[in-house]
Amino acid sequence: MKQLEQKILDEGIVLGENVLKVDSFLNHQVDPQLMHSIGQTFAKLFEAEGITKVLTLESSGIAPAVMAALLLQVPLIFARKRKSLTLKDDLYTEKIYSFTKQEESEVTVSRKFLNAEDRVLIIDDFLANGDAALGLACIAEQAGAVVAGIGIVIEKAFQPGRDVLIQQGYRVHSLARVASLSGGKVAFVAEPVAQASSND
Ligand code: 5GP
Numbered sequence: 001m002k003q004l005e006q007k008i009l010d011e012g013i014v015l016g017e018n019v020l021k022v023d024s025f026l027n028h029q030v031d032p033q034l035m036h037s038i039g040q041t042f043a044k045l046f047e048a049e050g051i052t053k054v055l056t057l058e059s060s061g062i063a064p065a066v067m068a069a070l071l072l073q074v075p076l077i078f079a080r081k082r083k084s085l086t087l088k089d090d091l092y093t094e095k096i097y098s099f100t101k102q103e104e105s106e107v108t109v110s111r112k113f114l115n116a117e118d119r120v121l122i123i124d125d126f127l128a129n130g131d132a133a134l135g136l137a138c139i140a141e142q143a144g145a146v147v148a149g150i151g152i153v154i155e156k157a158f159q160p161g162r163d164v165l166i167q168q169g170y171r172v173h174s175l176a177r178v179a180s181l182s183g184g185k186v187a188f189v190a191e192p193v194a195q196a197s198s199n200d
Contacts, residue, residue: 001175014184039067042151049148051121065123081105092142096135099128116144127152130161
């Protein structure tokens with residue numbers, strides 16, 4: 001998605017060799033027009049999948065995910081991160097290791113919002129090692145739902161997340177694929193990924 005790549009080039013800040021900061025349009029301040037375009041692209045990519053729910057992780061996944069849900073005309077569920085829980089009976093729970101915070105947190109979704117009839121589209125802001133997307137897929141599968149696809153706004157293609165998800169049989173689409181952050185510069189994977197199927 002060219003518009004997103006340009007935004008990353010214009011406003012992204014590289015931290016070390018591994019982390020891209022995009023808090024001017026996605027992770028803190030949010031660009032609603034760009035989120036709308038992102039939602040349209042995800043909706044088009046997954047329109048044939050019979051999606052019934054969009055699932056993301058609070059808080060940075062919510063902006064792109066709500067736009068995808070709006071365009072697909074289905075509800076958005078955001079999994080909540082909680083440190084300790086007293087009552088778990090009515091919750092699906094999964095431990096997810098956070099790439100940026102470098103700590104594990106328990107992530108929960110209420111049982112009343114996901115069930116075995118659902119076909120779930122998972123959306124997240126970044127893909128690095130795949131832990132967040134896999135954890136969300138686990139939650140959907142605890143409900144007996146089908147994970148019909150995974151949509152990622154920014155994939156760091158030099159990290160193993162995509163391979164991990166593809167090996168598990170998931171359909172993955174990323175709107176921007178970063179090949180490298182070396183030397184403080186963002187370089188993208190050359191192929192036009194938004195139109196291509198990740199599995200071919
Ligand atoms: P993974 O679970 O795939 O290792 O990492 C993805 C999660 O970590 C995303 O939910 C995202 O919040 C965070 N993350 C991973 N890499 C980056 C990055 O380079 N920049 C930002 N802002 N978040 C990242």
